[in-house]
Amino acid sequence: MPTETLFRRLQLADKYVQIEFEGTPLTVPADVSLAAALLTHDLGATRESAINGRPGAAYCMMGVCFECLVEVDGQANCQACLIQVVEGMRVRRQRGARDLLIGGQGDE
Amino acid sequence: MHKTDLIVVGGGLVGMSIAYGLALLGRRVTVLDEGDDALRAARGNFGLLWVQGKGYRNAPYAGWTRQSVALWPEFNALLHADTGIDVHLRQPGGFQLCLSDEELAEETRRLVWLQEAFDGDYPFELLDPTQLKKRIPGIGPGVVGACYTPMDGHVNPLKLLRALYAACQTRGVKIVNGLSVEGIDQHASGFELRAGEQRFCAEHLVLAAGLGNRPLGAMLGMDVPVRPNRGQILVTERLQPFLQYPTTYVRQTDEGTVQLGDSLEAVGFDDRTSSQVMSEIAARAVQCFPRLGQVRMVRAWGALRVLSADGYPIYEAAHDSPGAFVVTCHSGVTLAAAHALRLAPWIAGEADEPAIRPFNLARFKGMREVHYAH
Numbered sequence: 180m181p182t183e184t185l186f187r188r189l190q191l192a193d194k195y196v197q198i199e200f201e202g203t204p205l206t207v208p209a210d211v212s213l214a215a216a217l218l219t220h221d222l223g224a225t226r227e228s229a230i231n232g233r234p235g236a237a238y239c240m241m242g243v244c245f246e247c248l249v250e251v252d253g254q255a256n257c258q259a260c261l262i263q264v265v266e267g268m269r270v271r272r273q274r275g276a277r278d279l280l281i282g283g284q285g286d287e
Numbered sequence: 288m289h290k291t292d293l294i295v296v297g298g299g300l301v302g303m304s305i306a307y308g309l310a311l312l313g314r315r316v317t318v319l320d321e322g323d324d325a326l327r328a329a330r331g332n333f334g335l336l337w338v339q340g341k342g343y344r345n346a347p348y349a350g351w352t353r354q355s356v357a358l359w360p361e362f363n364a365l366l367h368a369d370t371g372i373d374v375h376l377r378q379p380g381g382f383q384l385c386l387s388d389e390e391l392a393e394e395t396r397r398l399v400w401l402q403e404a405f406d407g408d409y410p411f412e413l414l415d416p417t418q419l420k421k422r423i424p425g426i427g428p429g430v431v432g433a434c435y436t437p438m439d440g441h442v443n444p445l446k447l448l449r450a451l452y453a454a455c456q457t458r459g460v461k462i463v464n465g466l467s468v469e470g471i472d473q474h475a476s477g478f479e480l481r482a483g484e485q486r487f488c489a490e491h492l493v494l495a496a497g498l499g500n501r502p503l504g505a506m507l508g509m510d511v512p513v514r515p516n517r518g519q520i521l522v523t524e525r526l527q528p529f530l531q532y533p534t535t536y537v538r539q540t541d542e543g544t545v546q547l548g549d550s551l552e553a554v555g556f557d558d559r560t561s562s563q564v565m566s567e568i569a570a571r572a573v574q575c576f577p578r579l580g581q582v583r584m585v586r587a588w589g590a591l592r593v594l595s596a597d598g599y600p601i602y603e604a605a606h607d608s609p610g611a612f613v614v615t616c617h618s619g620v621t622l623a624a625a626h627a628l629r630l631a632p633w634i635a636g637e638a639d640e641p642a643i644r645p646f647n648l649a650r651f652k653g654m655r656e657v658h659y660a661h
Contacts, residue, residue: 214424229525230542245585256524258582276543279578283423 186218200269207264214247216232217270225249225259229276232284248273291317291461293634294480294489294556296468299329300444300619301626302495308631310458311365317461317487319468319480320477326515326558331500331590332444333520334378334540335533339383339411343397346404347645348599352618354642355625356438361380362624365419369457372450374442375541381439382414382423383531384575386431388490391432394514398434411436419610425529429574441533441581443471443541444620451623463487468496471506473608490541492611493634497593500601500615502604507608512596512651513615515556519546519564521572523579530576537579545579547572558589592617602630602643613648 189282192208199205200222207216215238224234226248237247240260247259249270255277259270295306298320309316322368331416342349356378363376384392395413402409412435419433420426455462470481477490494503497513504511525543538546550564565587593615595601600616612634616622633640 276525276527277582278527279425279529279582281576281578 184219184221186215188219193267196264198264198266198268198270200270201272209264209266211264212240212260213249213251213257213262213264213268216264217247217249217259222273226273227275232275288488289458289461289488290316291315292489293317293491293493294319294478294487295493295495296480297298297494297496297499298452298462298464299327299495299497300332300448300451300623301329301497301614301616302493302545303329303448303455304619304623304626305449305493305614305631305634306460307366307455307458307497308627308652309635310455310460311627312632312635312637315459316455316634317463317489318455319482319487320462320464321467321496323466326498326556326591328590328593328617329448330445331518331520331558331588332620333518334441334538334620335381335535335544336378336440336442337381337533337535337618338438338621338639339381339434340394340401341618342395343400343618345599345645346401347642348402349409349599349604350403351642351646352621354629355622355630356440357441358628359442362627363546365627366447366450366454370450370453372446372453374446374450375395376440376442377531377533378438378440380435380437381441381535382419382600383434384419384426384534384536385432385434386429386571386574388431391434393576394434398436409436410438422533423530425576425578427574427577439533441538442620447620468503468506471503473507473611474525477610478593478608483530492608493613493614494612497615498591499617500593500613504613507611508602509605509608509613509648510651511601511603511613511615511648513593513601514553515558515591515594516594516617517550517552517554518548518556519550519560519568519587520546521553521568521584521587522546523582524585526582534575537575544585545572547579556591558591560587560589596654600643600646601648602633602646603648 194209196209225236235246238244242261249259251257292315295302295318298318306316306318397410414433464484472479478492480487500511523545529566603609603613632638
């Protein structure tokens with residue numbers, strides 16, 4: 180479903196940084212949480228529920244609902260609303276539960 | 288004035304299991320439940336259906352526990368048929384992971400005693416680390432061995448409570464939340480309970496209010512020796528399934544989170560968490576599964592077990608208050624099936640239940656209270 184972001188900043192940001200989302204470069208305000216940064220772009224769902232695959236995106240913005248989960252620089256299950264956006268962050272959608280790779284190759 | 292056949296005081300797993308069992312028998316039941324500021328052991332539960340080691344030196348308790356676990360599939364089927372809710376019952380057997388030779392020796396001694404008490408009919412295995420890693424990948428080098436019995440299992444305790452509420456409502460149980468019973472009067476025709484301006488009347492009364500059973504029992508002149516024992520639980524982020532078996536320290540839930548727990552503290556009516564106990568729980572879990580050291584915790588809580596003076600359940604038909612019953616235990620999940628399908632018929636007067644006779648209040652006369660017994 181194509182969606183246009185509904186969020187507008189009240190004033191222009193002083194500074195912007197570049198991040199990557201699913202390999203695509205995004206220019207975002209530097210002084211906000213990662214969740215807020217993602218909401219300034221038309222990205223649609225940024226995660227799929229680990230329980231039933233339902234698509235979701237940042238909702239409560241205060242660390243409670245876990246709808247904003249994304250993968251940041253290879254680290255799964257990051258709560259984007261609790262992380263400050265940083266230049267060069269590589270962000271991917273969180274698809275399902277994190278794989279701890281127990282029982283796989285290299286497991287002791 | 289509200290009238291019904293039976294009043295159950297307490298809307299936790301114990302009270303709701305009994306209410307459901309009574310409703311299955313066609314009784315008219317009202318459940319009176321406290322507000323959300325109550326202690327609510329049923330909402331802090333770890334979710335084990337645990338048999339292993341329980342009832343050491345008390346074979347009747349081991350037998351009652353095993354009877355409940357054997358009834359669980361039938362109980363689960365009834366709940367599912369009434370509500371469509373999957374409580375995620377799994378009974379693959381469970382592991383006690385031992386982190387020292389002393390712990391392994393003690394667990395083994397208990398299981399040997401139990402096996403003898405059941406004339407050999409008490410299946411268990413002792414596993415060395417090599418055997419254990421074949422059953423459970425990811426076990427750490429700090430685990431010296433494990434005990435396994437095929438009798439153990441687990442369930443999602445929050446879904447169980449939700450299913451019991453839904454099933455009771457489907458079968459006409461009236462559930463009144465948010466009130467506190469302040470007085471109980473006994474008349475020739477039964478009991479009258481006072482809660483604020485409200486009055487509830489019934490011929491039969493079941494006290495199933497956990498730690499609240501002590502003050503409620505006192506209203507009928509009974510001494511119900513229950514005290515709180517705190518357990519703390521940590522919960523991780525959601526992970527792909529890696530552990531299908533329940534263990535006493537680590538359990539992966541049906542929705543991917545991992546619960547870490549099994550702390551025991553006698554700290555009175557304090558259900559908070561403490562960083563020292565949480566760090567001990569986390570350290571032990573990482574010893575069991577080193578990969579958990581890279582996992583983030585998302586939630587923690589404390590909850591109070593309901594512990595009787597000797598650690599075993601209380602099933603009392605009150606002598607001086609005919610028609611009143613007292614029910615208390617600290618294994619509301621494991622025993623839920625027996626409470627619904629065996630205890631409720633006994634309370635309803637439809638069946639004798641010899642298995643619960645050892646668990647009356649008379650046994651506490653002159654006994655000192657212990658702080659913990661599994």
